[in-house]
Amino acid sequence: MANRRSFTVNAVIYAVLIAIAIIDFYPIVYMAVNSSRTAVDFFKNPGGLPEQWNFDNFKALYFRFDVLRLFGNTLYSAMAAFLVTMALAIPASFAFAKINFKFRSSLYMLIIATMTIPSITFVIPNFLLMSRLGLVDHLWSVILIWSITSVPSNIFLLVSLMRGIPNEILEASKIDGIRYAQTMTKIVIPLSVPGIITLAIFNTTGWWNDLFTPLIFLQSDELKTMTVAVATILKRFDTDYPLLLSGLFMTSLPPMIIYIALQKYIKKGLVIGSVK
């Protein structure tokens, strides 16, 4: 039905699409452009262009705020958390999808129901638990909370994927007497790789962007994740808008790069929950 539109209709469609594109993209351009200004220059004309492009804010982030360390903290925690999540979720998903045992569907319903529990409702006991374990103000408290609270939603997606693994392949492995661990590493995991990549993107960008868990469990400045550092350390310099903007811009870069590079996986993941 693409060819039967009049010129006016097309013009209206484009006008709306372009207007929304400007509203969507202007703040991002604003953030990028004003990161490269001095505070004095910025306050003369907040909506204008820099009189002179100046990258002192990024230098400050690097030297004074040790942005590489903050990136490292976040990356390390997110990667460790993803490994833990997968180590817990993959065997469980395989069991739910392909192994027959009593109470399978009721246990699965329990997992699904767990997804609806808001994580703020069990944070106080966990905080006390972590402080008893000596893990408060240690990246592993964040890693454990992130990974385990994500297990139910990851199981949910992995089960729906693993149900698609043909039973014949698994039957063959039983007849050959291949052991459980080998079935996992040679058949189940390789066949689930596209799904695992999608989950990796969603989990790690979600964690990268998370405020709540690291805000509560990490206290020293040098342990903070990037997002928390921007919301707490850089916010102390509240009046230096360009500095704060450069921090926001740095925080946004990794998710944006991942999105641009891996778009097709993201779309797949979004759609899994909605249509069906």
Added chain:
Amino acid sequence: MHYRTKETLSGYLSLLPAFLALTAIIFYPMANTFFHSFTKWDGATSHWIGLRNYKFIFTNGELWTLLRNNVIFLLSIPGILLLSLIVSVLLFEEVRGWRFFRSLYYIPTILSSVVVGLLMRMMFAQSGVINQFLHALGLSDGKLEWLSHVPTAFLVLIFCFYWQTLGQGALIFLSGLSSISHEIFESSSIDGANWWQRLFHITIPSLIPTIVYFTVTNAIYCFIGLFALVYSVTKGGPGLETTPIDYMIYIKAFQSPDQLGYSSALSIVLFVIVLFVSWVQLRLSNRFQE
């Protein structure tokens, strides 16, 4: 060992690590929160005070302010629903470059609420670019303090919420639209139905499951997902006027001494609300499955 026993055993063993972890970090703490909601608790010692926390929550008037704030966000959902629908219907016309717009619209969705919140906070500051722009258009004196007044503070928060959700909504509805079969569209245009008739008699009705999904996930988000946004834009202020329930739980638990019991009770109230919304979702999605 018998084959069936072996299979059962390997099933349970596969589940064991996940269930142990969930018990330690979710199930037990949840029960613990529930228990402590009946106590006065400072983290080390607690003593039983029965329903007093709950009585206090329901009588001190705070809950209604908090709930009102959640409900304001809830009431903003139809707006973003409509916007997402319009955008996806326009994108579905597949004008040249529609893929570019689709990709661009999604970018705000992948940013952290902290980034969005702090960015908008600066843009809506008194000396910020929004005031400058409105002043240049002659619409205001350019001195509006957006975040110090309740209605405008909510406007900024809801703008952030919309700004972050539009791309996701458009994408979800677009995938809903592309699952409608082309034959229905073609046969209806042979029958002489015009664009508007098709919109209201085919497109919208077949999108209803997607609309339900979008509405319910965002309704839940309005109760459990606003923490980071509120933290970075208004910190719940002025006063408690933009504080939703989850932010209040955080304040009571981590910013005020000896309020852990009260905070636990508030957590249970929030849990019951979210449970109710999820139950509605289940009922609705069962109905629309047929």
